[in-house]
Amino acid sequence: MLGLIKTLKTLGDRTPLGLKQLKHDRLRLLTAIAGITFADILIFMQLGFADALYKSNTQYPRALQADLVIISTQAKNFGQLRTFTRRRLWQAQDVPGVVSAEPLYLGSVQWRNPQNRQQTSMLLIGQNPSQPAFDLPDVNAKLDTIRLPDHVLFDQASRGSYDEMIEQVNRGERVTTEIGLRTVEVAGLFEVGASFSDDGALITSDQNFLRLFPKREAGAVSLGLINLEPEADLEQVRAELAARLPDDVQVLTQAGYVDFELNDIQSASPIGFVFGLGSAMGFIVGVVIVYQVLSTDVNSHLGEYATFRAMGYRNSYLLGIVVEEAIILSVLGFVPGLVIALGAYQLTAAATALPLAMPTSRAITVLTLTFVMCGASGAIATRRLQAADPADIF
Template sequence: MTLILPEQEEPKVPLLEAPQVRPKQGFWQSFTQRTPIGWKQLTKKKGRLFVAIAGIGFADLLMFAQMGIQAALFDGNVLLNRSMDADIVIRSAQYRDLSLANTLPRRRIYQVQDIPNVASADALYISTVVWRNPETRLKTQLTLVGQSVERPALNFPEVNKNLDKLKQPDTFLFDRKARGKYENVVAAVENGKMATTEIERRSIKVAGLFSLGASFATDGTLITSQENFLRFFPERTSGQITLGLVKVKDGSDVKQVLADIKAVLPKDAIASTKQEYIDYELAYWGETTPIGVVFGFGTAMAFVVGIVIVFQILSTDVNDHLSEYATFKAMGYGDRFIVFIVLEEAMILAILGFIPGVGLALAQYALIQNVAALPIAMTFARFSFVFFLTLVMCGVSGLIAIRKLQSADPADIF
């Protein structure tokens, strides 16, 4: 008897699948697969994106220009005030600013010299003169300062080491940062030579230099002795001073000394700390003159121009993708999702537009500084504020552009 065994199936060996080879992607393809929808929509039409960036950059440039020039005008008008070597400044009760300071009786200086903890009290004479540029022979207006030659009145090392030169008749120190063409004059004086010119038909000599800068009112500054100063103003006596500069003794309380000075001064004189005096000058230029209003209005107009430009770009982009947004709505996505896409585009435009705006502003500041000799420079506070305004500008534009789409019905759109 033969036993027949059932046939056994051979074990199945799993076949190895060939690894799937993905096509090699370039950087741009890999990047776009991971980028937000807003970026993809903006880069779909690169010409429109370029126009948007240029428009935002132009709006930022306008805002930087308005704020920078305003700050330069304010800073330029207090350059001399900040350089005064004093703890307390005494001025006339009729004082408006350095260009219209009125005069103060010199005896007010003598009244405060005997107050406890007062180290020194000196007079400072300030006025404007018309001098002839030694190079171009053209007349221009400069600020003329007459100071004591015994003690420093200004925080200029170059002036303080040349005080002995100012004892000579009709000898002056000139501001090398004055507005105008003075390259040859500065070079000659730096080489030890004297430059000669005239003020009010009186010949003068420039024996030294210092660095300050131009202001809104004048093109530069000249410094001389009190005696030389008064020679150009025969109608003005030595008893008519512009400011009184008071230094307190080391370790003394400035506030207490100021209170003691105020107690002895009559109503025709005002005493304040140096910083309070500078703040008063800045407040005059910012609140009394139209400078603050004019430049503030210019900044606001640049902001509005930016909103209009970004709104036009985003509104056109929304209309181009209206069917895609309707599809998102039909799939169940809410308005928040669509708003996020448009705001995403707005923030991308804000960042991309701000970069060229900053670059152009820096070039503009350098040009203004060289041509107008104004103390203009980029500050972190202004940089941050304009960037914040740019974000707000683009965000507001995005919200305006999305209003129509939020109320749209997918059925109506299709």
């Protein structure tokens, strides 16, 4: 009878019935909000890490200043390009429309942090100082500097403690450290960012690269940069190069090479799968938590639902109440999840130097997933309404 009286009172109250039912048990409501918030944070972090993986592993491919790119057919990604003979670049210069074909050398080195003397893994890039290889103004302004023996440019967005060293370089002071058995001087700074595989990067000349890799032959190229005449047809020259060059290399446009890198991460790399699985698990956790809350709520109000049915309300009205609760839970759980995720992004980016940010599109995506998550839970929970028999009120 008490449940019937409460039900009748709600008919004259303009407050949404779904909200009133959720507020009836505040502990259950807080539990549901906490569960949805946790699920949203998990999804936000997994999507953020996946996006950071894609961005960090394609930062240099996106910055390449070339019309076409030549890589080995055995290349997997920017960190595992494999080498091919420089002869392919000389052959490429014979193709009409090609202006230049420059080599790029890549390798990982253990360098000693000038600030704390700790060793860390850094990507070393060797380029022809006469031809800009990247669309990086800070690098291109100092190409003459890296011509000097054992001079390198340092990525100031590298992971680690480099504040004092960066200030010294900016003041024009001489900063030296060791790479292997050689002493190198940090001649300038640029900014790109760390990756999952390396803490940062150094750019130097091709000759300096070979000095730091004494066992590396000059004819073993990591990547070829092809620049064309302004009036040349990009796809036509690419096709002609692909036809003329042996099958130990492949020719890609600059955009095609970025897609090549992304495809490797998304399909071949287990890391991309792990982040995708983590997002899916977060979604499933949210569905289970919200279902438990809504199912319990429906069970505890079966008498009230039966009263509505006895008064002539259709099942669609009762279903609407549960859907209303799901929508309210979606919003109440998403807002704190978004706020906490923003803070977590900032902390993680500061600690790892990875490009973690919150684009509006991701927030909308997670909000949509939250609605779907709560809606799916509500749809499952509404099956209990079939048991709301008017006879239950007696």
